Amino acid sequence: MSLLAAAVFCAAAACAGEQPKHLGLAANAGLTGGGPGGSAPGTATAPGAGPSGVTPADGAGQGAAGGAGSGGGSGAGAAGPVPAGGGEAAGSAGSGAPGGRGAAGAPAGAPGAGSAGAAGATGSGGATGAGGPRSAAGARAGAPGAGTAGAGTAGAGNGPAGAAGTAAAPAGGNGGATDVGVTADTIKLGGFFIESGPVGELGITLLKSVKAVFNEVNAAGGIYGRKLAIVDCDTSFTSGDKPRACYTKLTQQDKIFAFAATGDGPAWVTAAPLACKDQIPALWTDGLSQNEFTCPTIFPTGPAGRSQSHVVLDYYINKLHPKTVGILAQNDDIGNEWLTGAKDVLNKYGVKVVSEQKYNLGETNFTTQVTNMRFANPDFVFFSSEPLGPILFQKTAEGQGWKPPMPSAGVTCNVSVWPKEVGDYSKGMICENPWQLTSAHLPGQVEYERTYKKYWADWDKRNYYTETMWIAAKATVETLRRAGPNLTRARLLEVLRSGAFNGFDTGFGVKFSQHSSATGNLFSIAVAVVEVAKPADEDPYVLLQAPIPDPYFTAG
């Protein structure tokens, strides 16, 4: 998998966020969590960190499953007060999440970034001059948690989506054209995808992932007799002209029923506020933009960027007890989001930041940052950044003959190109990962590979985000199934906000924890911790701590 792939795509990740105000999310509060949960590190069992603690059933205790996890490093730290009754800590707590963004890789300067581009031009590549493609804007979950009812039908039908996604048409017919984009035999969903430009080759796999899921469902008869169609619109990894045009095209020209599975983070950032205003449901978006968390009709997935930093650093500090740290952060909202989570934990444990180096995306020369960091002499380095910068940083550091005493930690080193590029220097790095490693060969992972290969020949171009879209597509199918034959937007929203997806098993070793309030939604995914054990291997990682729920996702 290439560097850019890794760098580029946003996972079903969180949204960048600002400090949620009433969340009581003071630095440490985010760690309140109810219930048990965190699994012990290393035991891949019960990735059940998910559901427990998050069971909304009685509305109580949602929240970051805390994690008592035995044995070190439970992500969630102290079990905090469990909010009584219904509270949800505005789960959407903050989660910020930067989520991967944008191709860090794309070096600045992709031609024509942003412009509608003559001839499709060069518009793509988002990377633009300076800031690289980016992702989200600081989104913030700020959703206030006015405790809503989690209403959880906890666990109702939370099994892994699968063939179970289909449903036969009822005897009396499915009601025909029950809403915009719905007819008796089709459901038209829409999405933004990266189909052209520098990362087109990689971006198209996301669309293919969705199509693979839909093809299977359609082959088995569809949902209540309706086949699923995905209307893709090429946004080439840009924000601005293309997504704006695509938005109007999909909604006013193609007249889709809902947005499902957006495969282009930066593009969705432009369109999310519009979708919210027009109240068009948007399912399983990547949560890069703040607006996605403060909109009742948008259903973004996490984890928050700050959660990613949080989990990793919490584990790290508990395990290795460093005293000082140097941070390399990309200078944009996403980098800042990761930084927020990091600082929360660092402050909590009293680890001193002796150097904080920022850089703009597109930078390739890290001699200054390495030098400044080296002279500050931290115990370890934390990378609050997408892979490209840190990779070059580490290579430069090696070139200056410097290595900090303790291994480094980062939020995006879970993409294998990182250890591959950096080599031995990266050995021992500790990274976050949103779900189980592919080496676990869980049934869901196996099915993903099998199905994708059934339809497409470019399995080697797939990346982390292809998986994300797979999950999103599966969740979409399940959502439509639960909505029933009388399919309307209102019904769809009802299903989604009912908490039905709490505990939804992604098939990749984690489950969703849902959080919906009057003003917004969040489906958080848990965060795991992995280590770079063998950089040279095809599969360099080992699991250190199984996924635990989003620590900022508090109940309360």
Add this chain to the structure above:
Amino acid sequence: MELYTQLVVNGITNGAVYGLLAAGFVLVYRASRVLNFAQAGMGAFGAYVLFDVMKGSDAGTGRYIGGFALGVAVAAGLGILTERLAIRPLRRAPALAPLIATVGVLLLLQTLIILRWGGDLRSIPNPLPKKPWRIGRIVGLHSVVVNQSAVLILVVMVLLVSALALVVTRTRWGLTIRSISDNPAGAAGLGVRVGRVSGQAWALGAAVGAVASLLAASTTILNPYTLFLLQIKALVVGVFAGLKDLRLCLIGGPLLGVVESLAGSRILGHQIAGLSDSVGFFALVALLLLRAGTITETLGDTRAS
């Protein structure tokens, strides 16, 4: 103290690439009065050729040298082609036209690169040394180091640019170049084969720029866009050299590198993000303000505006 010394050392070696790139397009400018915006694209293309040669290999030195030569040759070829097909026909057009033509060639090359190799990043397996020399030890500054490859690039830059400067000042061919840059119409009138020399200069300039691009790509990362960004920075060095004096590229490159390096550190206690990237351009503006008096209007209104 040591910190600043290290930053200065960094800057000097970083600037090597700028100096080389600048020398390349200054040469082209002198020979044809056109600023070759496509130089980065030509160099990038050559770097990708090198990548093709080296990928999956064991990064042997012989292979690398061969691939390097090939990459440089390809870039030189692109230079000649551009000169012949896009620049020469525009010799009598206003200065705007060839400038746009080189921009068009740049876009074309980038698109071709993406078509052939994809737009994501690659790294080139290479035998260049990765370790540092602890040069600071000599003067008791133990933390000051310099990366061996960086020194290599600096040495290459000094040798190549000096050689180029000598060629321009001492050889007959160089004399031709100088006569063209001082008085194109006159030179043509005296029977100088302006076209042929111009083509050669484009080849040579592209080759020199390619050396910089290949070395930069080998030691950091290969990607069609970052090389263009380096070129933009090198423009500042070119202006410093008055788009004329190659020896000033020798000094200007490292000078810019040092300024950028220092700008990225703490200034009055704060680190200003984005300053290191912008500072070169502030310097450019200051430079031009200072030099305004010496850049004279050309009375002939030829390529100048």
Add this chain to the structure above:
Amino acid sequence: MRASTALRTFGPWLALAGLLAAYPFAVSPYWALIGSFVVVYAVVALSLTVLTGWAGAVSLSQAAFVGLGAFTAAELTARHVNFALWIPIAMVLSVPASVITGAVALRLPGLYFAVVTLAFGVVAQYMLFIPLENAGKTPVARPRWGAVDFANERYFFLLCVVAAAVAFGATLRIGRGKTGRALLTVRTSRTAAEALAVDSVRYRTLAFVVSGCLASGAGVLLGTLIQSSRSNQFTLFASIQYLAVTFIGGIGSVLGAALAGALQVLPTELVRPLVEGHDSDVLRQFAPLVQATLLVVVVVLRPDGLVGVLRGLGVRAGLLQPRPAREVAFAAPRATARRDAGVTLPDWDVAPGALAAAVGRAPAAGPQNGDAGEVLLDTPAALEVAEVSVRFGAVAALDGVSLSVQPGELVAVIGPNGAGKTTLFNCCSGFLAPDSGTVRLHGVDVTDFPAHRRAAAGLGRSFQTPRLVESMSVFENLLVGFHPRIIHGVPGEVAGFTYALDEEREIRRRVAGLLDAVGLAAIGPLAAGDLPSGLRKVVEVLRALVPAPDVLLLDEPSAGLDPRETRWLARLIGAVNRELGTSVVLIEHDMSLVMGISDYVYVLEFGRRLAAGTPAEVRSNPEVIAAYLGKEAQPA
């Protein structure tokens, strides 16, 4: 105005307006949105037309100005400022940027301008846009005016059209008026422009300011259209993209700008059905490849872009016709065959006094009739050059040369090639600063005056090779001569104030009168580039005397003219000298011309004054004969 004329003039515009008004309602909201993009990008391209097409300055930071507009819109959204103020505020904010950048770069050769704009763009990105974005200043709201909600794509399209119409209308007026003519003259030849009292730096700055305003205004619209503003939309590559697309559309042309807007947007939309919904990877890079290739092909083969292609195909729509001063084609000066207009110089048939009447000067009387050598005490010399020296390195181009021209005198400067004659002229005009010595105009020391100021003070100049704006008509070229007399500026031009219109009408009347007086009315509407070389020379001289200068420097006026044309010119020069009282200084090699009309002759050799005297004296001076005249000038 008669009905048929009115119809012909306004008809097409009304039809266009009708089409544009009906368009959004005839198509889906999506295509209305696309239409808005086209219109907005057309205005961006228009800003480049003014700056790069007319003023000849390549900008690599147009996207930064557009971004400035977009982020202004975002900021003003956050502050809940009325939409009506957005565009004006953005324009006002753009002015310091263009003025400061211009101040740095516009004095320098054009390449440096490009580089400085590049610097500006990069700095704007890193130090303004990214921080603004990090601070969350990104969403932009569509305005509402009463019951009209501009979130409706159709209404917003109409809004864009109205704004664009204002922009295009204003720009067209600028282009057709004093400013446009001045800009084109500056682009063709800065020295010629300065010699016509056009402050080239000021005009280029003006073009930059207008361009910046257009771009930032378009930026406001763009931000509002997209409803957000992000830094990665306004990078160097975006600027390059704008330039490329404008170029393909036709850079010097207002119509080209409109085409460029379409080119920026439509290809993506047209390619969409081929890229989307398909499982093949084939077309993925197709579009950028086509665009890049097209750009190179267009630049090399057809620099005037699509507009040029359309013209070449013989499309005769009104807007395409290069009617003089209507559309300015960006074309390379054609070194080879021109489209020869097939006109020749008529015989001299100028009534005495007609010239003076045409130019607006009473026929000179009294001592101005140039008796050689007579100097009236108390009247300073019209032009006095004292001990001027110029060195280029080790070579002395001029070494202590002095020259004096009395009011109404006709003086010739002769000498072998390389004697320093043109250098002397350049010192007088102000294109070259002498190392020592002074230049005085009517006793006023103008040695430190910039060229355009000397021209405004009454010093005219024509050049050895004609520097006319080839794509403007002869008439329009001559209008430039009146530049210093015109008071109105851009506001007057754009708004069409009465005084501005009056001035324009008056100078047109004068030029028409002048052409009539010299019997050249027929060539008035012809493009200057289509004239045979002899006529161009004549027009160049005419242009120099349009403002009735006190002193006129003519550099080899007869070069390239056949004997008949030379005679004609001699009579013109004579008439100018006698009737207008203009002091004339002539550099000439044609001895019959020199000896025939001059009152006084100076001879230069190797940068030094070799001799001075009446034609008769000089002709028989042995040194002069030896150095220059040779046997041919022996008294007959």
